[in-house]
Amino acid sequence: MLNPRRIRNQSFSMAARGACAALVTLFFVFVLITNTSNKSISNDVVDQREQEEGQGESPGESSKNVVVDDGVSSLLERIKVLEDELSSLRTRMDDADDKDGNVGVDAVVAPLPTTKSFPSVRYRNEENRKRVLITGGAGFVGSHLVDKLMLDGHEVIALDNYFTGRKKNVEHWIGHPNFEMVHHDVVNPYFVEVDQIYHLASPASPPHYMYNPVKTIKTNTLGTINMLGLAKRVKATVLLASTSEVYGDPEVHPQPESYWGHVNTIGPRSCYDEGKRVAESLMIAYNKQENVKIRIARIFNTFGPRMHMNDGRVVSNFIIQALQDNPITIYGNGTQTRSFQYVTDLVDGLIKLMNSNYSAPVNIGNPEEHTIGQFATIIRDLVPGSKSEIINLESQQDDPQQRRPDIRRAAEQISWKPQILMKDGLLKTIEYFRAEIDRNKRGGKPVPEPVRHGGLESRR
Numbered sequence: 036m037l038n039p040r041r042i043r044n045q046s047f048s049m050a051a052r053g054a055c056a057a058l059v060t061l062f063f064v065f066v067l068i069t070n071t072s073n074k075s076i077s078n079d080v081v082d083q084r085e086q087e088e089g090q091g092e093s094p095g096e097s098s099k100n101v102v103v104d105d106g107v108s109s110l111l112e113r114i115k116v117l118e119d120e121l122s123s124l125r126t127r128m129d130d131a132d133d134k135d136g137n138v139g140v141d142a143v144v145a146p147l148p149t150t151k152s153f154p155s156v157r158y159r160n161e162e163n164r165k166r167v168l169i170t171g172g173a174g175f176v177g178s179h180l181v182d183k184l185m186l187d188g189h190e191v192i193a194l195d196n197y198f199t200g201r202k203k204n205v206e207h208w209i210g211h212p213n214f215e216m217v218h219h220d221v222v223n224p225y226f227v228e229v230d231q232i233y234h235l236a237s238p239a240s241p242p243h244y245m246y247n248p249v250k251t252i253k254t255n256t257l258g259t260i261n262m263l264g265l266a267k268r269v270k271a272t273v274l275l276a277s278t279s280e281v282y283g284d285p286e287v288h289p290q291p292e293s294y295w296g297h298v299n300t301i302g303p304r305s306c307y308d309e310g311k312r313v314a315e316s317l318m319i320a321y322n323k324q325e326n327v328k329i330r331i332a333r334i335f336n337t338f339g340p341r342m343h344m345n346d347g348r349v350v351s352n353f354i355i356q357a358l359q360d361n362p363i364t365i366y367g368n369g370t371q372t373r374s375f376q377y378v379t380d381l382v383d384g385l386i387k388l389m390n391s392n393y394s395a396p397v398n399i400g401n402p403e404e405h406t407i408g409q410f411a412t413i414i415r416d417l418v419p420g421s422k423s424e425i426i427n428l429e430s431q432q433d434d435p436q437q438r439r440p441d442i443r444r445a446a447e448q449i450s451w452k453p454q455i456l457m458k459d460g461l462l463k464t465i466e467y468f469r470a471e472i473d474r475n476k477r478g479g480k481p482v483p484e485p486v487r488h489g490g491l492e493s494r495r
């Protein structure tokens with residue numbers, strides 16, 4: 036960054052140096068002319084003598100003496116002016132001393148910006164390096180996918196409209212020659228030459244997707260059409276981040292991909308559930324009709340670092356509550372179940388699916404299932420010394436009562452199964468939120484209250 040004070044003092048210093056140089060030059064000129072004038076004066080004496088001795092006067096000689104005298108005095112005047120100018124510049128430079136008590140030009144030299152360093156990435160030649168587009172690339176899952184693909188040596192373009200994504204999640208790659216962050220909303224078309232498209236853009240937390248249900252539907256329908264249109268044009272493979280929510284409040288347990296689901300088309304969750312169901316239909320239609328290469332991942336509950344503090348989902352809510360000794364809020368009686376996977380397992384599954392030849396939907400989730408009541412106790416026990424009580428609040432409308440993925444297809448088709456135990460993932464996530472809370476407190480910012488379903492102002 037250019038430092039205005041530094042620039043100002045540099046110009047003072049240049050002016051001062053200029054004035055000094057002028058003074059020195061004038062001094063030498065003065066000495067030279069003075070010598071010449073002395074010579075002239077002594078010549079005059081000789082001339083006068085010669086005149087007295089009867090030799091003729093040279094008419095120019097006496098007038099030359101007058102000119103020399105005038106030149107000397109004007110030079111002296113000029114030197115005086117320059118001395119004054121120099122002294123005024125010195126005063127102005129002293130006035131510009133910085134507030135830390137440092138003095139003059141030396142004090143205001145700010146350090147130049149250092150070159151940013153990046154995590155080291157694998158080298159790939161042109162043939163093996165893919166150009167990859169990730170919609171929702173600055174979001175919780177998207178940013179972990181960016182990390183994995185970048186470290187693996189690919190070129191990544193991340194699109195995000197920053198509704199729930201944050202630049203902070205990918206800032207460690209900004210400026211890297213293989214990475215590009217683009218502010219763009221997928222409801223508008225986007226054109227770029229790529230080999231693969233991971234289409235993740237959409238709010239995924241219930242309070243976020245219920246905040247603007249029309250936009251949620253547009254993102255999942257128009258956004259998916261735009262990405263499929265792009266894939267068709269540039270012959271890219273497109274992967275849709277679908278969801279376990281396509282199964283609704285399931286009547287089959289655990290849920291295999293063959294289960295059609297149980298969704299309330301007019302309930303508060305339908306903007307997301309039906310949005311993703313249409314997105315899956317669009318994928319299949321573009322595949323059948325236009326030959327677009329497609330992959331469909333049905334993602335089950337996922338957690339990890341970079342979840343938003345006000346994400347509102349159960350993992351972030353419970354951890355933030357436990358870390359601050361606030362009541363842990365169970366919606367309903369806590370008998371509803373979920374199965375939680377750590378985000379790096381999900382990212383591995385997405386990449387394996389993308390690089391497979393499999394076009395039908397695949398569940399990606401960890402089958403380790405707990406009731407929400409049990410989960411509250413697990414989290415509190417993992418936060419040493421937490422004094423949080425566990426309380427029950429009103430239940431959420433259409434809240435799925437049981438959820439657990441059948442992951443046999445993932446094992447068979449893409450050789451994937453989760454590697455991280457839920458507890459190990461939770462410990463990492465607790466440390467992440469602990470650091471976030473400390474950072475907020477140090478910055479004097481309030482720690483956001485956990486958001487309830489419908490807790491964000493709905494847009495009417």
Ligand SMILES: O=C(O)[C@H]1O[C@H](OP(=O)(O)OP(=O)(O)OC[C@H]2O[C@@H](n3ccc(=O)[nH]c3=O)[C@H](O)[C@@H]2O)[C@H](O)[C@@H](O)[C@@H]1O
Nearest residue numbers: 239278280334335336337348349352364365366371407434
């Ligand atoms: O985490 C995810 O990956 C999934 O999260 C949500 O689905 P949901 O299972 O309803 O997620 P949460 O809001 O985390 O709720 C899980 C359960 O915890 C309960 N809950 C949540 C928050 C809270 O403070 N207390 C609480 O009891 C909810 O009522 C629900 O029964 C999204 O709708 C899915 O698309 C997404 O895949």
